[in-house]
Amino acid sequence: MTTVDTSDLDFAGSVAAVLAVVRETAGAAH
Amino acid sequence: MPDPSGADGAGRPGAPVRVRVVGTGLIGASLGIALTRAGHDVVLDDPSPTAAGLARDLGAGRPATPHDPAPDLVVVAAPPDVAGRVVAAELDRWPHAVVTDVASVKEAVAAAVAAAGADLSRYVGSHPMAGRERSGAMAARADLFEGRAWVVVPGESSDPAAIALVRRVAEAVGSVVTVMGAHEHDAAVAVVSHVPQVAASLVAARLREVSDDAVALAGQGLRDVTRIAASDARLWTQILAGNAAAVRAVLTDLRDDLDGLLDALDALTTTRAEDGPAAPGALEVVARRITDGNTGQARIPGKHGGGPTSYASVVVVVPTARARWRRCSPTSARRASTSRTCASTTVSACPSASPRWRSCRPPWSTCAPPWPSAAGVSTTDGERDPAATGSLGCGPVTEPPAAPHPDLALDGHRLVVAIDGPSGSGKSSVARAVARDLGVGFLDTGAMYRALTWWCLDRGIELTDRRAVADAALVLPLRLATDPDAVTVAVDGTDVTAAIREPRISQAVSAVATNLDVREILVRRQRALVAETAERTGGCVAEGRDITTVVAPDAPVRVLLTASVEARLARRATELHGTADASALAAPTTRSSAATATTPPSRSSSRPPTA
Numbered sequence: 001m002t003t004v005d006t007s008d009l010d011f012a013g014s015v016a017a018v019l020a021v022v023r024e025t026a027g028a029a030h
Numbered sequence: 031m032p033d034p035s036g037a038d039g040a041g042r043p044g045a046p047v048r049v050r051v052v053g054t055g056l057i058g059a060s061l062g063i064a065l066t067r068a069g070h071d072v073v074l075d076d077p078s079p080t081a082a083g084l085a086r087d088l089g090a091g092r093p094a095t096p097h098d099p100a101p102d103l104v105v106v107a108a109p110p111d112v113a114g115r116v117v118a119a120e121l122d123r124w125p126h127a128v129v130t131d132v133a134s135v136k137e138a139v140a141a142a143v144a145a146a147g148a149d150l151s152r153y154v155g156s157h158p159m160a161g162r163e164r165s166g167a168m169a170a171r172a173d174l175f176e177g178r179a180w181v182v183v184p185g186e187s188s189d190p191a192a193i194a195l196v197r198r199v200a201e202a203v204g205s206v207v208t209v210m211g212a213h214e215h216d217a218a219v220a221v222v223s224h225v226p227q228v229a230a231s232l233v234a235a236r237l238r239e240v241s242d243d244a245v246a247l248a249g250q251g252l253r254d255v256t257r258i259a260a261s262d263a264r265l266w267t268q269i270l271a272g273n274a275a276a277v278r279a280v281l282t283d284l285r286d287d288l289d290g291l292l293d294a295l296d297a298l299t300t301t302r303a304e305d306g307p308a309a310p311g312a313l314e315v316v317a318r319r320i321t322d323g324n325t326g327q328a329r330i331p332g333k334h335g336g337g338p339t340s341y342a343s344v345v346v347v348v349p350t351a352r353a354r355w356r357r358c359s360p361t362s363a364r365r366a367s368t369s370r371t372c373a374s375t376t377v378s379a380c381p382s383a384s385p386r387w388r389s390c391r392p393p394w395s396t397c398a399p400p401w402p403s404a405a406g407v408s409t410t411d412g413e414r415d416p417a418a419t420g421s422l423g424c425g426p427v428t429e430p431p432a433a434p435h436p437d438l439a440l441d442g443h444r445l446v447v448a449i450d451g452p453s454g455s456g457k458s459s460v461a462r463a464v465a466r467d468l469g470v471g472f473l474d475t476g477a478m479y480r481a482l483t484w485w486c487l488d489r490g491i492e493l494t495d496r497r498a499v500a501d502a503a504l505v506l507p508l509r510l511a512t513d514p515d516a517v518t519v520a521v522d523g524t525d526v527t528a529a530i531r532e533p534r535i536s537q538a539v540s541a542v543a544t545n546l547d548v549r550e551i552l553v554r555r556q557r558a559l560v561a562e563t564a565e566r567t568g569g570c571v572a573e574g575r576d577i578t579t580v581v582a583p584d585a586p587v588r589v590l591l592t593a594s595v596e597a598r599l600a601r602r603a604t605e606l607h608g609t610a611d612a613s614a615l616a617a618p619t620t621r622s623s624a625a626t627a628t629t630p631p632s633r634s635s636s637r638p639p640t641a
Binding site: 001002003004005006007008011014015018019021022025026 | 445447449455456459460461463464467468578586587588589590591592593594596597
């Protein structure tokens with residue numbers, strides 16, 4: 001589980017943050 | 031009759047059902063195998079002991095004996111022309127069992143059951159839209175029903191508990207249930223199934239008298255059009271006879287189209303080249319037949335109920351080792367020639383089903399510069415990533431869907447991203463945007479609770495009646511669109527996308543969402559939807575209040591979105607009032623009290639508090 005605090009992020013930043021988590025998690029799985 | 035509330039276990043979600051399958055052909059044997067693997071107790075009966083024994087050997091259950099306990103459900107998998115009589119006999123033999131049939135036509139079967147004077151409250155017709163051009167138990171497959179539509183056709187007298195049990199069994203084998211009336215069903219299958227069979231047979235029949243040289247020219251188009259012409263003649267004669275009126279109506283329209291086309295071709299045939307342009311209007315008629323076909327073809331949903339399929343050509347270079355296939359026997363060489371024939375070939379790929387084909391954008395691993403960790407990202411232990419800068423290197427997230435990197439398949443499994451978070455954390459809008467960017471499906475599990483709430487209110491079901499609401503959840507005729515660009519929710523054919531967001535639903539959904547029986551039922555449906563969406567679109571981004579902890583705790587990617595109370599209040603105020611100034615913040619905005627909770631109290635402690 002990865003926590004993303006969006007308090008200081010706008011919408012685009014929140015989306016990008018989640019996408020970064022996806023990328024990192026998928027990369028770690030390999 | 032089995033009580034779906036669980037009083038006797040048969041209808042309780044997760045409890046095994048005693049199923050008696052009458053008829054062990056393709057459908058009966060496949061159903062037996064699937065139900066047995068799902069942990070249900072299956073007894074097989076067939077006029078032929080050999081057929082029943084063969085189905086047993088294939089893992090479809092055990093042959094019936096005189097000492098078997100009474101079944102909860104009887105599934106009659108008999109041919110359409112005898113299904114009604116068999117259903118009536120089973121209703122008479124098992125006075126407490128629910129009986130369904132899986133015949134391809136429903137009005138004729140229901141009429142036969144009624145004519146026999148049977149107890150119609152325990153009869154629910156059904157029709158799994160699954161089959162093969164092969165018949166018999168040897169063609170049976172455990173996954174025959176997975177992701178396929180299963181039409182449940184209750185009669186006016188059908189007991190809701192009986193409907194719920196049939197629905198439960200259909201879903202247990204992976205089907206997606208649709209509820210229809212018998213007449214509506216028969217008219218629909220005439221167009222989508224029965225007439226296509228006739229057309230395929232008629233086209234294939236034209237091949238009987240052409241020369242071998244002509245047949246040798248056949249390509250994939252002819253194979254596509256005539257594949258089902260190999261179907262069983264006896265079965266299809268029964269089906270067409272059982273649905274004669276509906277099939278005739280469609281064929282009459284088809285004949286009119288053919289007559290118009292023949293007239294146009296006649297006009298073109300008699301026009302001489304020296305007379306100038308072809309007969310006025312004739313070419314338009316011909317073109318119209320083709321474009322009308324384009325329009326109709328575009329409406330065909332993708333496999334397993336997915337979106338319409340479109341194709342693009344993609345050049346694939348096959349490794350040399352594969353090319354050795356060509357040096358095998360003549361048979362294998364022919365087989366290879368239909369798929370991957372040589373070192374470089376062109377195959378059809380489906381952009382809609384595999385969005386990764388949709389874009390030539392470089393995979394993330396080659397994105398330059400690589401994305402830095404975004405601001406606000408922390409690991410499970412809550413530590414903020416010290417490298418976080420907030421700078422994002424790959425452009426705006428509003429770009430067209432990206433091409434997911436093949437690595438996102440995660441060791442062969444489909445990418446599932448589960449996004450959880452409290453109200454106002456932005457999980458819904460963020461999840462949709464993430465799905466759009468990844469080019470995969472999107473699932474809002476909260477919409478299911480809202481849709482059920484809407485349906486209960488629409489049907490006058492008291493939300494405090496927990497059992498009645500749970501029963502409604504079992505039979506909820508829900509259809510969720512998973513395209514992140516067109517998220518729609520339909521209940522029993524009614525588009526409720528906007529209606530489920532109305533204040534009356536927001537205020538009432540808590541009573542439904544905190545019903546533990548409802549949660550158990552809907553969680554099962556949500557898991558199936560996540561799996562089906564991931565299979566169909568290459569992945570799934572699912573969001574909901576318990577998605578990471580209950581629905582998809584094993585999702586490869588789990589994200590908990592949080593935000594400060596102030597940020598969430600401001601977002602909710604902006605959403606509801608268009609501004610986040612002092613007056614808007616003073617108005618009631620976030621849903622925080624126990625009365626509007628959407629998770630059961632027992633699970634609330636595991637998540638961040640709402641504002």
